[in-house]
Amino acid sequence: MSKDFNPENHVLLEQSLLKLPQQQMRQTFKTSQKYIERDLAFLNNAASEALESCNSGKASPDDSLSQLDVMISRLQGLKRKMVNLQAEEDVYMRKSKARISHLQALYSISSIEDKDYERWNQIRVNRLLVDDVLRNGYVDTAKALVDANPEIEDLVDMDILVQCKAIETSLRAGRTDECLAWCQENKSYLKKARSSLEYEVRLQQYVEFVRTGKTVDAISYYRKYLVPIADVHFDSVIRIAGMLAFSPGSDQESPYQDLFSAERWNHLAETFVSTHHLMHGITMPSLLQITLSAGLSALKTPSCKAENHPITFVSNYNSSLCPICSPELSELSKSLPYAHHVRSMVDPEPVMLPNGRIYGHQTLMDFAANAGLPAGRVRDPTTGDEWDEKVLRRVYPS
Numbered sequence: 503m504s505k506d507f508n509p510e511n512h513v514l515l516e517q518s519l520l521k522l523p524q525q526q527m528r529q530t531f532k533t534s535q536k537y538i539e540r541d542l543a544f545l546n547n548a549a550s551e552a553l554e555s556c557n558s559g560k561a562s563p564d565d566s567l568s569q570l571d572v573m574i575s576r577l578q579g580l581k582r583k584m585v586n587l588q589a590e591e592d593v594y595m596r597k598s599k600a601r602i603s604h605l606q607a608l609y610s611i612s613s614i615e616d617k618d619y620e621r622w623n624q625i626r627v628n629r630l631l632v633d634d635v636l637r638n639g640y641v642d643t644a645k646a647l648v649d650a651n652p653e654i655e656d657l658v659d660m661d662i663l664v665q666c667k668a669i670e671t672s673l674r675a676g677r678t679d680e681c682l683a684w685c686q687e688n689k690s691y692l693k694k695a696r697s698s699l700e701y702e703v704r705l706q707q708y709v710e711f712v713r714t715g716k717t718v719d720a721i722s723y724y725r726k727y728l729v730p731i732a733d734v735h736f737d738s739v740i741r742i743a744g745m746l747a748f749s750p751g752s753d754q755e756s757p758y759q760d761l762f763s764a765e766r767w768n769h770l771a772e773t774f775v776s777t778h779h780l781m782h783g784i785t786m787p788s789l790l791q792i793t794l795s796a797g798l799s800a801l802k803t804p805s806c807k808a809e810n811h812p813i814t815f816v817s818n819y820n821s822s823l824c825p826i827c828s829p830e831l832s833e834l835s836k837s838l839p840y841a842h843h844v845r846s847m848v849d850p851e852p853v854m855l856p857n858g859r860i861y862g863h864q865t866l867m868d869f870a871a872n873a874g875l876p877a878g879r880v881r882d883p884t885t886g887d888e889w890d891e892k893v894l895r896r897v898y899p900s
Contacts, residue, residue: 507611507612507613507614507619509608509609509611512605512608512626513605513608515789515793516605517783518783518784518785518789519601519604519605519657520598520601520602520605521782521783522659522662522782522783522784523594523595523597523598523601523659524594524598525781525782525783526590526594526662526782527591527594527595527598529688530587530591530594531591532690533587534583534584534587537580537583537584537587538580538584541576541577541579541580544576545573545576545577548569548573548576549573551569552566552569552570552573596656597656597657600656600657601656601657604622604625604657607622608622625651625653625657628647628651628654629654629657629658630788630789630790631647631790632644632647632648632654632658632660633658633659633663633788633789633790634788634789634790634791635647636658636660636663636664636667637663637666637667637788639667639671641660641664641667644658644660645660648660659782659784662782662784663784665684666774666778666779668680669681669684669774669778670771670774670775673703673767673770673771673774674767674768674771675767676710676767678703678704678706678707681699681770681774682700682704684774684778685699685700685703688781691781692777695777695780695781697777698735699773699774699777701728701731701734701735701738702769702770702773703770703774704723704727704728705728705738705742705761706767706770707723707727708720708723708724708727708728708742708745709742709761709762709766711723712745712746717746720746721746724742724743728742742758744757745758745761791834794831794834795834795838797825798825798826798831798834798835798838799835799838799839799840799841800841801824801825801826801841802826802835802838802839802840802841803826803841804840806824806826806827806832806835848860848862848899849861849862849863849864849865850862850863850864851863851864851896852896852897852899853866853894853895853896853897854894854895854896854897855880855882855887855889855893855894856889856893857882857885857887859882859884859885860897860899861883863894865883866880866881866883866894867880869881869883875888878890878891878892879891880894
């Protein structure tokens with residue numbers, strides 16, 4: 503393995519790639535376990551009752567047959583559920599195998615100049631793009647990218663991210679039904695993680711009843727959903743009991759203005775997304791942003807400023823524009839630390855051209871020879887400007 507390529511550095515960022523299908527398989531297993539335990543308990547009780555009724559002579563042959571039909575129907579229903587869960591598990595297993603194979607391919611690459619590395623890296627970029635656009639709600643764009651690159655189909659989690667974005671959007675729009683349904687599906691995880699998501703959503707539903715003047719509904723909702731969990735959220739449940747005495751539009755100073763604020767919906771959406779991603783092992787922010795941040799930090803210097811280059815990075819591919827100085831990436835790099843280089847990256851015998859650009863002397867000479875310039879002439883490899891060799895000034899970086 504060459505010194506300039508270490509597959510472990512790539513694998514460090516790919517933990518979520520393997521964790522998500524494993525988490526889904528675990529949930530599928532727990533669901534199947536719940537179905538089996540529940541139906542077996544029902545069948546054991548039904549069989550005991552049927553046997554007791556038959557032995558005591560209380561049940562006629564038709565009643566016994568009817569009870570057997572109920573048990574058979576219940577078993578058939580359990581079988582259908584198991585078949586569906588098995589199909590889901592097969593999908594997750596296929597995704598896990600594809601992702602392990604994708605990462606295993608790194609260990610057969612010897613250098614970053616290897617064509618296999620270029621192909622692997624392109625697949626990685628495509629799946630990171632799909633992940634990022636899905637988080638921002640561009641589902642059609644993500645589907646088009648997957649259709650154009652079918653090799654990444656098992657490396658992305660479209661269904662999970664689409665569902666997450668849909669629930670996030672519903673919360674920002676002031677709807678709680680979708681999020682509450684998700685909370686019910688994942689109740690065991692939320693309880694184990696001691697998450698307050700479901701309470702926060704139910705609290706907001708109570709607030710909306712109060713906001714719209716539905717006092718009776720608010721009291722009924724409070725008793726049904728908030729009082730039973732008072733032992734966990736005691737202070738909050740006691741506090742919101744007095745909310746009915748304050749109208750959100752009244753002039754009197756209210757201690758509940760934070761709950762009546764429209765920003766509460768954005769808070770709920772952010773809380774849901776963080777809980778959802780934590781449960782599935784998904785990174786926050788997206789892996790594309792994390793990867794970009796690592797690369798930008800390696801390039802950032804104190805002299806990098808967006809105003810240095812008024813021309814955007816996107817529209818000027820062939821320029822020498824620094825990515826940190828580009829308007830598109832300068833905002834992302836603001837909070838990043840400066841690069842710490844322990845070795846000088848300057849070419850030997852650096853010289854400065856009249857336009858202020860610095861290159862190694864031998865680099866300029868080799869470029870001039872390859873470009874077929876007359877003896878004694880040099881050309882800037884970036885701008886194409888030419889000068890006499892006598893204008894070169896030796897510089898001594900410190």
